[in-house]
Amino acid sequence: MPEIGLNHYLVLSAILFSLGLFGIMTRRNAVVVLMGVELILNAANLNLVAFSKFNGTMSGVMFSMFGIILAAAEAAVALAIVISIYTTFKTVDIGEIDTMRE
């Protein structure tokens, strides 16, 4: 069984990022889009932690801590916005919410 190296982490991170991006681009439900955003954030965190481990410094870990906290705050704010959108438009389908266009 080969040693788990940096590349494995990075590939996993890239897969996570692509999944998140796919979710953002294809899903119409705002909540699912948000989940995609979370996946992208966690992909970035995974990257940071992996680099930190293989560099032997703690700074990447510290960054990822900030990232997690920010993600939590973002999720709270974003969900509040989604609820607000729902009360206004009676839907969370982002395809239909395009009043900014005009």
Added chain:
Amino acid sequence: MPDLIQYSIYILLLPLLSFAVQIFFGKKLPRQGDFLATSLVGVSLGLSLYVAFSALGQDNFQQEWSFTWANLGTMEIKLGILLDKITAVMLIVVTGISFLVHVFSIGYMAGEPRYERYFGYLGIFTFSMLGIVLSNNLFAIYCFWELVGLSSYLLIGFYFERDSAAAAQKKAFMLNRVGDIGFWLGILILFAQFQTFNYQEIYQNIGEGKFTWGEGWLTVAGVLLFMGCVGKSAQFPLHTWLPDAMEGPTPVSALIHAATMVAAGVYLVARVFVILTPDALAIIAVIGAVTAFFAATIAITQNDIKRVLAYSTLSQLGYMVMGMGVGAFAAALFHLVTHAFFKAGLFLGSGSVIHATHHEQDMRYMGGLMKKMPITFATFTICLFALAGLPLFTGFLSKDAILAGAVGYANVEGSWAMLIPVLGFSAALLTPFYMGRQWFMVFFGENRASEKPAVSDNHHHHGHGEHHHSEIHESAPVMTIPLVILAAMSFFFVFSPNPLDGEKGWFMNAVKTPETKVGIPKEGLQSAAQVFSAIAGGEPIASENNAKEHGAMTQFSDVRQQRLAEETHHAHGTVVALSISLALAGLALAYLAYSKNIGAIASPFVLISKMMNWFNDTFMEGAFVKGIGNLGVKLSSFSGGFDKLVVDGIVNLSATLVQISGLVFRKLQTGRVQTYIALLLIAVIGYFFAKLV
């Protein structure tokens, strides 16, 4: 700041204060503020007298003061005040006549509508005219030049309810504009060369030969500057506005269109005199002489009392300009000053007549006013004799000096220049003739007011209805006292102890012809005047011998100017004899023609006058003025079209471009987040690929 400069700033600003007060508060003041305006100008006059006597008492008096008005990085534009003896005399002339006109107007304008505004306009005129006199640079003189144009415009059209007045004010403004374009271009040529507007610096630069474009361009600059004078001083061919300007109230005609503003052109030529090339001076002399003669002939057949005086003013302004052109600088300024007083006297006198006859201006319906208006008659007569050039009066002294200069010029320049004294002397014969005609028609014989056709034209809307000539009586003291003062200023002893020679007087001692800065022609640079004189075979005068004979005649180092001065001096005796006889002959002919009614004597003069009138109406009014007007309309429709097509076109094109690009790019803005993210992704991937390649 020296005291005199400070006083001259007060002199300048007091009339402006009068204007501001009259315009904003005039209606609320007791007597609509006429006493206030008059006394402010009176204080100005007092200060002017102090400044002038201080200045005239000193040898080579000159003071200058400047401040930086605009700092444009690499250059500064400075404005300021220049006081010298010419300025000093002009201060007295402007404030003095302005004050007398203010006083006269209290009587003349009583009860007129817009009475308070009238005094305000007089105030801003006086301010602007003083600005012209006091400025030390061409930029400021141009600004004040336009301001006097504005006040002239406002006052010509004071009775703007009358269509003819409204038309006259527009005409005056427009024709002045034509001259002012040239004036401004001339200023710009000098500014482009020297980066300064200051007279002294321009003189100095040109004196040092720093004008690098050559003498031809200097002539062009001189002629362009002279165009300002042609417009403002109503010289041929821009003269037609001045007779029409008589639509204004008569005291205004006295102040602006006889004594001061129209003389500003001559003052301007005096200010730039030293940088005028002989060629430019030749053009100036010819235009002046033509104007002097041409206007004098037209005056003979005018029936409106004011229009006679207006054409006479044109003719006298022609004399002054001619005097400048022939190099008789001091004589021309002398004539400006003497003319200012006696012509103001004549206009105010005619105002007194018009006022007494209830706004009758047609001399055919006057007559016999001598006994009814003795003071007006006496003062009018004195001023008239001064204008006619009879000895013992001021007009003789100055006109004589100019004519002597013209004869001297003709002797120096040779054959073609003989035209100038010939025209000058002809006008000297015509002047007493048409003035004599006016004198006899207005003051002698029987009163002809009853001969006026019953259906009177409604030309003068503010007439007082029926004309009862029995009511004609002398005007009030507020009107006659200014007349008496102006008449007193027309006697020779005011200016010179010798009734036949102005050279001995204080004025000619104070104002000397300055040394020209351009007159010494460089080797190989022959002026047209020299060529002409070479053709004519004018032989050079041995100037050393003459200098010994006439000790006083060595003031010029410039050969040409020195010859002019000598020839002028030689000519003086002959000219005195000739002009006295011409003046007497003119008056005698007028007596025979218009008092004895001998038609045979009048008819040749009338014939010439009719011809000139026809020429004036057909070509000057008809072709020239209308041509300028049509050209203006054409130009403006062209520039209007240019504005619509090109300027607006560019603006509209940019708007249309933005609109079209908006239509294209709004397609990208779908409002759907996913599209944006997709685009972002494409861009990022594209960037990485670009990096890889």
